[in-house]
Amino acid sequence: MSKIPVYFMPGMAANSLIFERIKLDALLFEVHYLEWEIPEINQTLEDYAKQIALRITHQNPVLIGVSFGGILVQEIAKIIKVNKVIIISSVKTNSEFPKRIQLAKKTAMHKLIPMRLFLGLVRWAKLLFGEKMKTRMQLYDTFLSVRDIHYLKWSVEKVIFWNCSTVDEQLIHIHGDKDRMFPIHNIKKCIVVEGGTHVMIMTKYKWFNENLPKLIQE
Numbered sequence: 001m002s003k004i005p006v007y008f009m010p011g012m013a014a015n016s017l018i019f020e021r022i023k024l025d026a027l028l029f030e031v032h033y034l035e036w037e038i039p040e041i042n043q044t045l046e047d048y049a050k051q052i053a054l055r056i057t058h059q060n061p062v063l064i065g066v067s068f069g070g071i072l073v074q075e076i077a078k079i080i081k082v083n084k085v086i087i088i089s090s091v092k093t094n095s096e097f098p099k100r101i102q103l104a105k106k107t108a109m110h111k112l113i114p115m116r117l118f119l120g121l122v123r124w125a126k127l128l129f130g131e132k133m134k135t136r137m138q139l140y141d142t143f144l145s146v147r148d149i150h151y152l153k154w155s156v157e158k159v160i161f162w163n164c165s166t167v168d169e170q171l172i173h174i175h176g177d178k179d180r181m182f183p184i185h186n187i188k189k190c191i192v193v194e195g196g197t198h199v200m201i202m203t204k205y206k207w208f209n210e211n212l213p214k215l216i217q218e
Helices: 045-053 068-076 099-107 115-119 121-128 131-143 149-160 205-217
Strands: 004-009 029-033 062-066 084-088 172-176 191-193
Touching: 004 068, 004 205, 045 068, 062 068, 068 084, 068 149, 084 205, 099 149, 191 205
Parallel strands: 004 029, 004 062, 062 084, 084 172, 172 191
Antiparallel strands: none
């Protein structure tokens, strides 16, 4: 029996280390990790999806994306034939965005976000705050490795202006009921993980290890 190819796409600015605790049976699944690449100036999300799709070498793969990565794998699925798409802590349409993101789309207030501030968070946290915050920032330093300002601005804009109104009925959406980035009350038709936050791919890994295999194979 051939293995099922599974491709994981991390969330915005994150690397594939966020999946390090996700364990799929190597006898059943062939796991691959996609990484963010720096986009070209004015590159569309559609063209970026084509660029990342070139890294997928198997036919009919299962695509699993977290947050912005969930949006991206939905765009990739419009380009190549896939077995299944699973999104985690993400959205299926722009109607599932919270009001603050919809407001940013109307007002362009996202352009006021000082992206350089994020790049200095780790250094300042170590100087100004206690060990607990220092530990959190060290985790940030480990998992959020894409620090290019152009990439960050591009990513925020592509999320805010993502225009999708049609849902793939075969798509599987897994969402935490404590997600503050994309609140659960805006999300329709999803598998709810109790106590799951926006970073539950790391904190609820036991749930994923137990449930992902059957969701992939169903």
